[in-house]
Amino acid sequence: MSGSCVVIGGGITGLAAAHALNAAVSASLLDTATLLEAAPQLGGKIVTERMGGFVLEAGPDSFLTIKPEALELCRTLGLADQVVGTLAPRHVFVLSRGVLEPLPDGLAALVPTRLLPFLRSGLFSVWEKARMVGELVVSPHRDGAEESLGEFVRRRLGPAAVDRLAAPLLAGIYAGDVDRLSLQATFPQLAEMESHHGSLMMAAVRQQLRRRRRHPPGDHAAEDDTDGLGMFATLRDGLDHLVNRITDSLPHVGVRTGAPARIITREENQYRVHLATGAYVDADVIIATTPAHAAARLLRGLTPAAASALEQIPYVSTAAIALGFARADVAHPLAGHGYVVARGEGLAHTACTWTSSKWPLRTPANCVLLRCYVGRAGDTRALDEDDDSLVATVLAEVRPLLGITGPPLLARVHRWEDAMPQYEVGHLGRVEAITDALSQTPGVLVAGAGYGGIGLPDCIRQGTEVAGAALRYLGAAAG
Numbered sequence: 331m332s333g334s335c336v337v338i339g340g341g342i343t344g345l346a347a348a349h350a351l352n353a354a355v356s357a358s359l360l361d362t363a364t365l366l367e368a369a370p371q372l373g374g375k376i377v378t379e380r381m382g383g384f385v386l387e388a389g390p391d392s393f394l395t396i397k398p399e400a401l402e403l404c405r406t407l408g409l410a411d412q413v414v415g416t417l418a419p420r421h422v423f424v425l426s427r428g429v430l431e432p433l434p435d436g437l438a439a440l441v442p443t444r445l446l447p448f449l450r451s452g453l454f455s456v457w458e459k460a461r462m463v464g465e466l467v468v469s470p471h472r473d474g475a476e477e478s479l480g481e482f483v484r485r486r487l488g489p490a491a492v493d494r495l496a497a498p499l500l501a502g503i504y505a506g507d508v509d510r511l512s513l514q515a516t517f518p519q520l521a522e523m524e525s526h527h528g529s530l531m532m533a534a535v536r537q538q539l540r541r542r543r544r545h546p547p548g549d550h551a552a553e554d555d556t557d558g559l560g561m562f563a564t565l566r567d568g569l570d571h572l573v574n575r576i577t578d579s580l581p582h583v584g585v586r587t588g589a590p591a592r593i594i595t596r597e598e599n600q601y602r603v604h605l606a607t608g609a610y611v612d613a614d615v616i617i618a619t620t621p622a623h624a625a626a627r628l629l630r631g632l633t634p635a636a637a638s639a640l641e642q643i644p645y646v647s648t649a650a651i652a653l654g655f656a657r658a659d660v661a662h663p664l665a666g667h668g669y670v671v672a673r674g675e676g677l678a679h680t681a682c683t684w685t686s687s688k689w690p691l692r693t694p695a696n697c698v699l700l701r702c703y704v705g706r707a708g709d710t711r712a713l714d715e716d717d718d719s720l721v722a723t724v725l726a727e728v729r730p731l732l733g734i735t736g737p738p739l740l741a742r743v744h745r746w747e748d749a750m751p752q753y754e755v756g757h758l759g760r761v762e763a764i765t766d767a768l769s770q771t772p773g774v775l776v777a778g779a780g781y782g783g784i785g786l787p788d789c790i791r792q793g794t795e796v797a798g799a800a801l802r803y804l805g806a807a808a809g
C-alpha cells in the first residue's frame with residue numbers, strides 16, 4: 331500500500347491521528363503524512379501556562395481514567411511516571427440556594443447507592459429525596475427513542491435532580507443546556523442502565539455488588555480499576571507535556587504550524603489543501619480534525635452537502651478564569667475538588683475548581699489556585715465583558731462563598747470562542763448525515779470533539795480510528 335495523507339488540525343485528535351500515521355510511514359504502509367495546524371503551536375485546546383510559580387491549564391486539566399485511551403497513550407509515550415491522580419479528599423460541592431452542599435457520598439451515575447449519606451444530605455428536601463428513591467419503581471422507556479438529558483433525568487429522578495445534579499454536573503461538561511443535550515449522544519450509559527435494569531438505582535447497586543465480588547474488602551488498590559489513580563488523572567507538570575511528547579514522536583510526519591488551511595479542492599486524482607499563504611499540499615486522503623464549523627468552511631466548495639451537515643453542529647463559547655490567592659486570604663478549607671453551580675442560581679460562573687486541592691504541585695507554597703468557568707448554552711452574556719470586568723464579576727461572586735479577604739495574586743482569563751460542541755437531540759443523526767455526505771468524496775474524513783465524544787480519551791480514540799480508516803481506504807484503493 332502507498333499514498334499520502336494530510337491531517338488538518340493539530341489538537342489532540344489530529345495529534346493522535348498523526349501518531350498512528352507516523353507508525354504507518356515508518357512501516358512503509360504510507361508514503362507521506364503531513365499535519366497542518368493554523369496556530370503557532372500544536373495542542374489545540376490543550377494549553378498550559380506557567381506564571382509566578384502557578385501552573386495554569388487554559389483548557390482541559392485532566393482526563394478520565396475509566397476510558398483507557400489517554401492513559402494508554404501516556405504509557406506508550408513513556409510518560410507513565412508523570413501521570414498523577416487527584417488529591418484526597420475528593421468531595422465535590424453543589425452551590426444550591428446560595429449554600430455549598432457536598433454531594434452525598436456514594437452518588438453513582440446520579441443515583442444514591444448509600445442510604446445514610448443520602449438521607450443526611452442537605453442538597454435535597456425530604457420530598458425530593460423520596461421522589462429520587464421512587465426511581466426504583468418508575469417504569470422504563472424501552473423504545474430507545476432519543477430524548478434530552480433533562481427529560482430523562484426529570485422522568486426518572488424528578489426535577490430537583492435535573493437542577494442540582496444533571497444540569498451542573500453532566501450538561502456542565504459540555505457547557506450545555508440539559509434540556510437540549512441528547513441523552514444518547516452524551517451519556518448513553520444512562521440509557522443502557524435503564525433499558526437493561528429497568529432502573530438506574532438497580533443498575534448502580536448491581537454494579538457495586540459486581541465490583542465487590544471482583545475486589546473483596548481490603549483490596550483497596552484495585553477498588554476503582556484505575557491503578558488507584560481515581561476517575562481523573564493528569565500529567566504532574568502540565569498537560570502540554572503530552573502534546574510535546576507526541577510531537578517529538580512524529581519524525582516521519584511533516585508537521586507545519588502557523589499553516590491555516592483555507593479550502594480543499596479536487597485535482598485530477600488527488601485532493602489539494604490550499605493554505606492561507608497561497609501554498610498548497612496534495613494528498614490522497616484528507617483528515618479534518620478541526621471543529622465542525624471550521625471543517626464546513628474547508629469543505630464548502632468540494633462538498634456543499636457535507637458542509638451544510640457540518641454546520642448543523644452548534645458550538646458554545648466559554649472562558650476559564652484562573653485566580654491565585656495567598657492561603658491566608660481564603661477562609662474556606664477548600665477540602666475537596668470544588669463546586670458546580672445548580673441551575674437557577676443566577677450567577678455568571680458555572681463552576682469553580684479548587685485546583686490547588688485537586689492536583690499536587692500547581693501552586694507556590696502558601697497559595698491557593700481556583701479556576702472558574704463562565705459561559706454555557708443559552709447564557710454567554712458575561713463573556714461580552716472585557717477581561718478586567720469579567721474577573722471582577724466572578725470575584726464578586728466567589729469572594730463571599732469562599733471567604734476570600736485579600737486581592738488575587740494572579741488573575742488570568744482564557745477565552746474559548748465557539749469551542750464546546752453541543753451534542754443536542756438529533757446529534758447522532760447529524761453525525762450520520764455528515765458521514766453519508768462525505769461518502770461522495772471518498773478519502774475525505776472528519777474526526778474530533780465535534781462528533782464522537784469531547785473528552786481527551788474520546789478524541790484520542792477518534793484520532794487513532796480515523797487514521798486506521800484512512801489506511802484502510804488507501805489499502806482498498808490500491809488493491
Ligand SMILES: Cc1cc2nc3c(=O)[nH]c(=O)nc-3n(C[C@H](O)[C@H](O)[C@H](O)COP(=O)(O)OP(=O)(O)OC[C@H]3O[C@@H](n4cnc5c(N)ncnc54)[C@H](O)[C@@H]3O)c2cc1C
Binds near residue numbers: 376390591
Ligand atoms: C475550558 C475547557 C476545559 C476542558 N476540560 C477538559 C478536561 O478537563 N478533560 C477533558 O477530557 N476534556 C476537556 N475539555 C474538552 C477537550 O479539551 C476538547 O474536546 C479536546 O481537546 C478537543 O480536541 P480536538 O483535537 O478535537 O479539537 P481542538 O483542540 O479544537 O483542535 C483543533 C485544531 O484545529 C486547528 N484548526 C482549526 N481550523 C484550522 C484550519 N483551517 N487549518 C489548520 N488548523 C485548523 C485549531 O487551531 C486547533 O488546534 C475542555 C475543553 C475546554 C474548552
